[in-house]
Amino acid sequence: MTPAPRRDSAPVETEVREKIHLEILKRTGAYHANDHVLLPSGHHTTEYIEKTLVTTEPSFTEGLGAVIAKHFAQWPVDAVLSTGPGALILSHCVARAHPSRPVVVYGSKGTAGGKRRVTLPVEFQRLIRPGSKVLLVEDLVSSGTTLNLLINLVEQLGAEVVGAGCLWRRTSVELEGKPVFSLVSRDFPTYSPDECPLCRKGVPLNEEFVRRRAGRKPSSVQERAGS
Numbered sequence: 001m002t003p004a005p006r007r008d009s010a011p012v013e014t015e016v017r018e019k020i021h022l023e024i025l026k027r028t029g030a031y032h033a034n035d036h037v038l039l040p041s042g043h044h045t046t047e048y049i050e051k052t053l054v055t056t057e058p059s060f061t062e063g064l065g066a067v068i069a070k071h072f073a074q075w076p077v078d079a080v081l082s083t084g085p086g087a088l089i090l091s092h093c094v095a096r097a098h099p100s101r102p103v104v105v106y107g108s109k110g111t112a113g114g115k116r117r118v119t120l121p122v123e124f125q126r127l128i129r130p131g132s133k134v135l136l137v138e139d140l141v142s143s144g145t146t147l148n149l150l151i152n153l154v155e156q157l158g159a160e161v162v163g164a165g166c167l168w169r170r171t172s173v174e175l176e177g178k179p180v181f182s183l184v185s186r187d188f189p190t191y192s193p194d195e196c197p198l199c200r201k202g203v204p205l206n207e208e209f210v211r212r213r214a215g216r217k218p219s220s221v222q223e224r225a226g227s
């Protein structure tokens with residue numbers, strides 16, 4: 001048998017790469033580790049990620065987008081498809097760095113009858129045609145529902161999903177046999193308060209994120225009446 005050194009070093013490389021990406025996310029202020037955090041669900045965890053902050057540093061986002069583009073560089077891509085503001089910024093960076101120079105399109109997320117759905121604006125439908133190769137991009141993937149809906153949407157238009165790239169995959173999501181590439185694949189363990197090992201150790205609970213959500217209102221301005 002011939003030795004396969006590349007295969008042996010692959011897990012180490014993945015681990016190192018993931019550490020670098022976590023460090024980048026930490027510097028944006030989006031990722032908090034080694035903490036004891038109260039989640040909105042009432043559960044406790046050691047790690048927390050604030051989705052809104054993930055793509056606030058353009059040079060970081062560009063760098064991370066380039067890594068995803070490089071992973072999919074061997075496949076021709078006609079369009080990069082995403083949803084949501086964070087994913088859209090990242091998908092721009094992926095498309096910009098991909099050698100096929102794909103276009104960027106986005107669907108909008110909503111619910112209908114309590115079920116989640118994604119919708120592609122009419123104007124974009126001529127950019128995803130029968131036979132088009134589509135790369136999906138998301139920032140954070142937790143259940144995989146949005147990505148699976150995007151796959152259905154692309155296939156409904158007669159196009160083909162090449163794969164999906166994301167910054168963070170929270171669980172081992174299955175995507176109807178499509179390859180998923182994530183810069184970080186990590187699940188944070190969550191505990192109910194009565195079985196939390198950190199509570200047992202007496203580590204103070206950080207309620208900042210839940211309080212911030214509940215107490216702080218977003219800044220807004222409104223057009224004056226009659227002006």
Ligand SMILES: [Zn+2]
Binds near residue numbers: 044193196198205
């Ligand atoms: Zn706890």
